Amino acid sequence: MTGAPSFSYPDYSPAPANEALLIANVGVARENARSALMGEGWRVPPGFRLGEEVTVPPSAQLVWLELDGTVDGNAVRHLARLNHDAGSGRYAAVVAATSPWIDLVAAQVTSPSVQLLIDPSPVERITSIALASAAVQVGGVQETSPERTEVRLKQLSDEVNRIASALARLSNTPVSLDTARPVQPGEGPAVSAETVRSIIRARRLRDQFIPGDLFADPAWDILLDLLQAEIIQHRVPVSSLCIASAVPATTALRWIRTMTDRDLLMRREDPHDARRVFIELAPPTSLALRRYFDKVGPQTVI
Structure with missing residues (x-):
């Protein structure tokens, strides 16, 4: 006589929420971040204030840093x-900041x-939470690597590659980045600051x-602004370059990083200030741009 058949029933209990x-x-801003996270099903235990010592528990799959108000140096260690x-795959990370924080954030955060x-x-906010959720669902935040980020920004990268290829074709002689330095006076065809300024x-x-938005071309706007700055020997902080790109600062930062x-x-x-970085044209980019304007001639290029 056989025993009674055994049955297994599906588990309908809710899946444990991700923790941020x-x-x-x-x-x-803090309440906006908390509401967005909880609205997307994340569990948000009591967090930390900016100046407090933070211990990230092993259960946290996402760390969200919200920066608003007056720029505070206490944020440097958190950033x-x-x-x-996040770069090593320990957890996903999002930094949400207001415009005054751009330079400090850009100086400290280099990981894609x-x-x-x-x-x-x-x-x-919801889009960023969705990206973090997707990383967790496909096998943990270890999947949130530079390679995965590159895939998510493939369209952006392809466009940058197109510009890089065009500039390379205009360059007659290769220049090694091992000798990265500002372009010297008289090096490459001369371009006047007024020419570039008139285009901008x-x-x-x-x-x-x-x-x-019909003609958004932030990469070109960034290159033009940096070429003008190079000609007049002016340093450009990240915040100024974001404005010159003529797109939202979040988009501009992605372009600058890529x-x-x-x-x-x-x-x-x-x-003089470790909390800020300047952005410059790489020497091959500068020389290619100068050769481009030399070939185009005096007519205005938009």
């Missing part, structure tokens, strides 16, 4: 830690595994008559 650690001072831990949001809208002026004037990774641009530390 929130670091932020009390304020509207450095997120840059390291950290999502950067500037003056984020509710939609941008024409592009911004066009936006007053035709919707700017163009730097592609060796089109260079980061240079501010010797």
Whole structure:
């Protein structure tokens, strides 16, 4: 006689919620971040204030750093830690900041595994949470690597590659990045600052008559602004470059990061303020741009 058959029943109990650690001072931005996370099903235990010592529990799969109000140097250690831990795959990380924080954030965060949001809208917050959730669902935050980030930004990278290839074709002689340095006077065809300035002026004037999003080309706007700055020997901080790109700061930071990774641009530390970096054209990019303008001639290029 056989025993009674055994049955297994599906488990309908809710799956455990992902856990996010929130670091932020009390304020509207903190509540916006908490509401967005909880609205997307994340568990958000009591977090930390900006100046407090933070211990990230092993259960935390996402660390969200919210920066608003007056720029506070206490954020430096948090940013450095997120840059390291997210880059090594320990957890996903999001830094949401207001515009005054751009330079400090850009100076400290270099890992593409950290999502950067500037003056984020509710939609941008939810999008970042969705990306973090996807990383967890496909096997843990270890999947949130530079390679996966590169895939998510493939369209952006392809466009940058297109520009890089075009610039390379205009360059007659290869220049090694091992000798990275500012372009010296008389090196490459001469381009006047007024020529570049007139192009920038024409592009911004066009936006007053035709919707700017139809012609959004932040990579070109960034290159033009840096070439003008190089000619007049002016240093450009990240915050100024974001404005020159004519796109939202979050988008501009992604372009700057990707163009730097592609060796089109260079980061240079501010010797007087470790919380800020300047962005410059890489020498091959500068020479290619100068040759481009030399071939185009005096007519205005928009």
